[in-house]
Amino acid sequence: MDEAKGTIKGSAAIRVASYLLVTIVSIFLLYANTIFIKRRSKEIGLFQLIGMTKGKIFRILSIENFILYSGSVILGIFGGLVGSKLILMILFKVTGVQSIAALQFSSQAVSQTLVVFGVIYLLIMLMNYRFIKRQSILSLFNVKAKTEEKVKKVSFVEITIGIVGILFIISGYYVSSQLFTSDFSTASEFFMAMSFILGSVIIGTYLFYKGSVSFIFNIVRKNKNGYLSINEVLSLSSIMFRMKSNSLLLTIITTVSALAIGLLSLTYISYYSAEKVAVSNVPSDFSLDNVQNADMVKETFTINHIDFTAHEI
Amino acid sequence: MTILDAKKIHKSFGNKFNKQEVLKGIDLSIQKGEFVSIMGASGSGKTTLLNVLSSIDKISSGTIMIEGKEMTSMKEKKLAEFRKNHLGFIFQEYNLLDTLTVKENILLPLSITKTPKKEANQLFDALAKELGILELSNKYPSEISGGQKQRTSAARAFIHKPSIIFADEPTGALDSKSATDLLNKMSELNQKRKATILMVTHDPVAASYCSRVIFIKDGQIYTQLMKGEETRQTFFKDILKTQGVLGGVQNEH
Numbered sequence: 230m231d232e233a234k235g236t237i238k239g240s241a242a243i244r245v246a247s248y249l250l251v252t253i254v255s256i257f258l259l260y261a262n263t264i265f266i267k268r269r270s271k272e273i274g275l276f277q278l279i280g281m282t283k284g285k286i287f288r289i290l291s292i293e294n295f296i297l298y299s300g301s302v303i304l305g306i307f308g309g310l311v312g313s314k315l316i317l318m319i320l321f322k323v324t325g326v327q328s329i330a331a332l333q334f335s336s337q338a339v340s341q342t343l344v345v346f347g348v349i350y351l352l353i354m355l356m357n358y359r360f361i362k363r364q365s366i367l368s369l370f371n372v373k374a375k376t377e378e379k380v381k382k383v384s385f386v387e388i389t390i391g392i393v394g395i396l397f398i399i400s401g402y403y404v405s406s407q408l409f410t411s412d413f414s415t416a417s418e419f420f421m422a423m424s425f426i427l428g429s430v431i432i433g434t435y436l437f438y439k440g441s442v443s444f445i446f447n448i449v450r451k452n453k454n455g456y457l458s459i460n461e462v463l464s465l466s467s468i469m470f471r472m473k474s475n476s477l478l479l480t481i482i483t484t485v486s487a488l489a490i491g492l493l494s495l496t497y498i499s500y501y502s503a504e505k506v507a508v509s510n511v512p513s514d515f516s517l518d519n520v521q522n523a524d525m526v527k528e529t530f531t532i533n534h535i536d537f538t539a540h541e542i
Numbered sequence: 543m544t545i546l547d548a549k550k551i552h553k554s555f556g557n558k559f560n561k562q563e564v565l566k567g568i569d570l571s572i573q574k575g576e577f578v579s580i581m582g583a584s585g586s587g588k589t590t591l592l593n594v595l596s597s598i599d600k601i602s603s604g605t606i607m608i609e610g611k612e613m614t615s616m617k618e619k620k621l622a623e624f625r626k627n628h629l630g631f632i633f634q635e636y637n638l639l640d641t642l643t644v645k646e647n648i649l650l651p652l653s654i655t656k657t658p659k660k661e662a663n664q665l666f667d668a669l670a671k672e673l674g675i676l677e678l679s680n681k682y683p684s685e686i687s688g689g690q691k692q693r694t695s696a697a698r699a700f701i702h703k704p705s706i707i708f709a710d711e712p713t714g715a716l717d718s719k720s721a722t723d724l725l726n727k728m729s730e731l732n733q734k735r736k737a738t739i740l741m742v743t744h745d746p747v748a749a750s751y752c753s754r755v756i757f758i759k760d761g762q763i764y765t766q767l768m769k770g771e772e773t774r775q776t777f778f779k780d781i782l783k784t785q786g787v788l789g790g791v792q793n794e795h
Binding site: 271278280283366370 | 599639655698
């Protein structure tokens with residue numbers, strides 16, 4: 230890891246990856262929180278009906294969330310400590326290093342985790358506060374009925390979103406194809422380029438799910454001119470609206486699985502190429518760089534009756 | 543003694559350009575110990591009326607006094623305080639918390655008012671016996687029938703002895719036997735405990751259990767019937783007759 234940090238590309242990649250992780254975690258938590266609070270809206274409405282003030286409900290929710298979050302942070306840190314030792318042991322085993330895996334505790338990492346979770350916690354509290362303050366009792370009782378998005382006509386805004394999404398994806402891939410060929414030389418430039426690629430592809434994916442899918446399908450439907458076969462009824466329209474209403478979750482799933490597949494293939498490539506590189510760099514069993522030593526080795530081989538072939542360059 | 547006194551209630555939905563007036567100036571007053579029901583066709587504004595009277599929804603103009611306290615101008619905090627002590631609610635879809643047992647659900651309003659445990663238990667035992675749900679007290683809402691759920695919900699509304707109880711179609715989701723059962727219990731509680739109940743219903747049978755029925759049409763009070771000394775059967779026939787007159791579509795053209 231420290232080796233990887235040393236190189237320009239390596240350090241940029243690690244930095245981008247950590248930012249990405251934080252973003253994904255926070256988006257995911259915020260998204261989960263909106264679902265949870267919507268599910269509990271009836272309960273919140275009921276508490277207000279029997280005479281709890283909004284402030285008190287918010288306090289209870291905050292305490293509850295605090296217990297949940299601090300608990301999961303503590304558990305997560307311990308799990309991470311144990312897991313890191315396990316993974317280090319696996320690494321030593323795989324690479325054949327004879328060494329004892331020490332339990333590593335990085336106070337910097339802990340404090341960073343605490344800060345990130347603290348900020349997410351504050352954001353979630355802010356969201357809950359707004360939700361409780363804004364909703365009337367009547368709307369709290371009806372929240373469930375409104376979760377499924379209303380089906381509307383594809384508007385001009387959506388068409389723009391769709392096109393912008395596709396453009397974002399294309400530009401991201403274009404920059405990534407240029408990444409190793411040309412003039413990104415310093416670490417900060419590399420970092421910028423990598424963040425741009427990730428950012429534009431992820432936002433592009435989100436917009437793709439939000440707008441492009443329904444935009445493209447809408448074109449297909451227009452061409453059918455109202456007459457849809459039963460397969461198209463089942464697939465086209467439902468995918469169109471389902472994808473739109475779940476675009477955030479789909480984006481997260483796409484990004485995480487893309488990252489996982491990418492990393493997996495990267496590991497396999499480096500594992501596979503390491504052997505190839507070794508063979509092409511050092512094709513012989515022994516290579517010696519001066520004639521005296523070579524003669525000595527040859528002599529030893531002949532004395533011990535070992536067959537050998539020698540190449541001189 | 544007047545518990546609820548509403549004057550010239552107006553309520554409209556929608557924005558400036560597309561306004562729909564649902565309540566068009568309703569005057570209503572309810573005495574202590576009355577069991578009043580509001581009837582009307584769907585869309586006549588009866589649920590909206592109940593919502594504004596029970597402080598769940600805001601009115602556009604008018605005044606609502608409960609126990610001599612003006613409710614329309616109250617701030618959030620005071621309103622919560624007011625609901626805590628003076629109002630009880632029963633809904634069509636029960637609104638029980640699935641994670642709490644029957645007893646915990648019923649005692650919820652008392653735990654908010656911080657009633658001592660002993661007193662709370664006494665109140666619970668007496669009320670649960672009257673409603674016939676004492677043996678269910680440790681069951682969860684998912685384990686009991688709709689009628690039992692609604693009786694639990696009614697118990698929750700009665701337990702803190704509110705000034706007035708609002709019931710929105712309490713028999714709407716029940717079969718006729720559980721509905722009769724619930725209505726019998728409710729009118730019993732009304733008589734024994736002098737509880738004031740305001741109920742919205744479209745079921746004439748449910749309305750016939752009340753002491754007074756108010757008919758609403760297009761956001762205005764159409765007429766009202768008093769039970770007086772009549773039996774429930776004759777009162778029921780009166781309600782049906784009025785409903786017939788009320789429900790007829792006018793063919794003026």
